[in-house]
Amino acid sequence: MILTTTNSIEGFKISEYKGIVTGVAMNEKKLAMGFSVSKYYKAIQESIDSVKEQAFQRLKDNAKQLNANAIVGIKVEIELTTSNYAMVSVTGTAVHVV
Numbered sequence: 001m002i003l004t005t006t007n008s009i010e011g012f013k014i015s016e017y018k019g020i021v022t023g024v025a026m027n028e029k030k031l032a033m034g035f036s037v038s039k040y041y042k043a044i045q046e047s048i049d050s051v052k053e054q055a056f057q058r059l060k061d062n063a064k065q066l067n068a069n070a071i072v073g074i075k076v077e078i079e080l081t082t083s084n085y086a087m088v089s090v091t092g093t094a095v096h097v098v
Contacts, residue, residue, distance in 0.1 A: 001060050002070035002097065009070060009097055018066035018094040023059030025051045027086040047086040048078055055088040068094035 002009055027047045055076075063071050074092035081087060 001063065001068075003056070003060070003074060003092070004070070004072055005074045007073050009072065012070070012097040014070075014072070014095045015098050016096040018063070018068040018096065021059055021062040021066065021068075021071060021092060021094045023055040023057065023062060023090045025054035025058060025088055027051050044080065044086065048088065051086050051088045052076070052078070052090075055090045059090045059092065063092075063094035066094045068096055070095050070097045 002012070008014065027050070029047070059071065059074075071092040071094055074090060077089045077091075079087045079089075
């Protein structure tokens with residue numbers, strides 16, 4: 001599966017647009033501030049990295065269900081909720097390229 005933030009893929013031609021796909025994931029563990037700001041920021045970074053991978057996997061799974069072999073125009077949104085949960089939303093257009 002080819003993933004790109006651009007609207008085209010060099011060397012490939014989009015033969016069919018399959019539809020918009022999304023992958024959303026949220027950390028199920030609340031991040032606690034504790035007494036160390038550096039530990040808190042490290043926990044945020046690790047949480048976002050993990051959640052981002054889950055969101056991208058869901059994005060790819062949703063594109064595969066549409067028989068797409070690529071996703072173009074990917075946008076990533078990362079949010080730390082007011083309750084200190086990390087959430088990542090990934091959206092793009094599922095396409096078939098040749």
